[in-house]
Amino acid sequence: MRKVNVGVIGFGTIGTGVVRALKERRSLIAKRSGIDLVLKKICDKDLSRRRGFSVKNALLTRDYQDITNDESIDIIVELVGGIHPAKEIIIEALKKGKHVVTANKALLAEYGQELFKLAFRLKKNIYFEASVGGGIPIIQSLREGLISNRFEAIYGIVNGTSNFILTQMCEKSVSFKEALVEAQKRGFAEKKPTLDIEGFDSAHKLVVLTQLAFGKFVRLEDVFVEGISRISLDDIKYATEMGLVIKLLAIVKNEKDELELRVHPTLIPEGHLLASVDGAFNAIYVASDMVGDLLLYGPGAGQNPTASSVVSDIVSLAEKLDIDGNSQQFNFVQSPHIRRLRKIDQISTRFYIRFMAIDKPGVLAKIAGILGKYGISIASVSQKERRRARIVPVVIITHEARERSMRLALERINKLAIVRESVAIRMEET
């Protein structure tokens, strides 16, 4: 049986899951794939921490160059996370003739172009199944399962923390803050949750998905990002009344060969499959020209699901290695179709808008008048009853409207003395 030697750099949560799987499932994997994966070395700065199982001392090192310099190693798994030294490790590994497996979405979002181009030049591959959607085989599906497809759009719930919080708010009728605390208690949110709740983690993953599906390198700055921290329980309740659900979606759409890239809370119909994705789960909806609609759902994080994806990358790479250690390469086609990226101002969606307005005659006429002036037409209005309240919520659903028009209209409306607050949430029907 063919042996393929593997080195793991980063022996934290995911690394521990990967090492355990390589140890305990070596024979299962060998039987299924015909490849004997040999774990040659593990690197981490902290070698004293307990991992729940024993690893031979000879396998362990604190110096990652013990792995990148080991000529017998074919595949290096980078699970250090963060930008530095993860980037340097991957570059060195590629230059030393190794293929690379990584779960590092932040690095791929920021330096993907540089890394993938280097890998391509050196005839090596970087595989990254675990960087998006945890245990969901979304990357392989896009890269191989749908290889003959042109992609039209991807809608993803790719941040489990945010989805858990929104689900809690909806099911338990609690505020954003209470739901966040609960998420932190259960280990679904970090102490500093900004990356997750403000949409940046989703944006990282969106960049990775976009590069793969649309063959275009995009930057984080090309993604419009809005998080969920300003979503109120009221808006969730009004949405529910209208048969809608609020999800933090990462969206990329090809509209007439222009790409839209955005992450924001989004109202979708409750009958939509993405609306049923609850708790810390992830799901990615892909529209492509041959297959049509495809949805993949599963755990977006966690030691074992993520380790499962890392190991599947190792096997996939190993299967493709020839005797010289080279392999067929997936190429990020620079799509000649994509003419440009749309700025957020040029994008159109339907909107849910909630105004807190003083309850007196003529309020609605004033608001509607301004919307009309900016070419925004109203699909429905409801004034939510509040007993003896001086300030009442007015909820408006618009037809499709330009972002720029909406922004300008809201600026005008917010200046009205009768309006105390306004909230706008984009809608998607797909």
Place this chain on the structure above:
Amino acid sequence: MRKVNVGVIGFGTIGTGVVRALKERRSLIAKRSGIDLVLKKICDKDLSRRRGFSVKNALLTRDYQDITNDESIDIIVELVGGIHPAKEIIIEALKKGKHVVTANKALLAEYGQELFKLAFRLKKNIYFEASVGGGIPIIQSLREGLISNRFEAIYGIVNGTSNFILTQMCEKSVSFKEALVEAQKRGFAEKKPTLDIEGFDSAHKLVVLTQLAFGKFVRLEDVFVEGISRISLDDIKYATEMGLVIKLLAIVKNEKDELELRVHPTLIPEGHLLASVDGAFNAIYVASDMVGDLLLYGPGAGQNPTASSVVSDIVSLAEKLDIDGNSQQFNFVQSPHIRRLRKIDQISTRFYIRFMAIDKPGVLAKIAGILGKYGISIASVSQKERRRARIVPVVIITHEARERSMRLALERINKLAIVRESVAIRMEET
């Protein structure tokens, strides 16, 4: 760029989609995969039919041996369907040193063991993504994405015809027959729909999935099969009232290293993701030990989705070919874990039972008495009101009960003079 030569046998609906994709997307596929797929020959008995695009005459043949005997061809695509001569074509192709791609679930369900063993002995692969779930990359996900996982259960909506009919009944409040006619009108059901509506097509697919996931060759006869033709609109309505949905599920479960294999109409909670799978769509729910819950959803049939899966198999095989035309092989591990297959009588589920009974005192006591005698305990009962009716429906939900006990109890109950009809539908909570 490496060239890989492909021959297509069977130029019908799917074959036409495959040939079109290979023609029109050759450069897209080559850019992405680094492999130039060359369509060398196409075989069909009927070469005169219009396919909507032109194919060079030199490519066409009526004799499949022109393809199996062509030494330059690396991969043969079998899209003839049915058992004969599809089986002979695949055997001949393997013996002549070709890898094989097929969409033929009936053949794989019946002769998979023989074919896969032959392929393994000859160091060739048979790929079959298109045999289950049309455009959904379920086979690759099980084979590669989840390669380090042990599987616990698979629940699939894998027959679009049945799912379309059940969805129509539910949404339009029409009878099974009316829904079937509508499905036939729209091209979702064949004139002779038995294979689809009686569950046999789902059983074929279940056998294919089971072999792959559980590493055990099973026969069609090992699958308990019950179709949807006896599902009444009343049962769908009562289910809806209880927050349940009826789906035709193909189920394989590993219960203490014993496999359960069954296809039957199943009541599931409306909040379950599978409950939202409507119309002709398919979805496969997979529970495995590292990833946990995974669901893949997409089109279960159709020319382009199925062709997409076939082409992805061709590329996956091509990527793994070495210069001798051999490749790494997926092996169906004969799982030493699976001790035996459970017969349907030994399986336990919860049940929905509906009796049509004469409306007089003591009816329920009699029915409940018999159920109790067979150790079946009742979770809830409701007698559906029917104005001035002499015969009324009584709906009972049981706790988990053995199939055998249920069968015997129903036999007894059906003999009661007060009972005119009984219907039992299994439930799953997962």
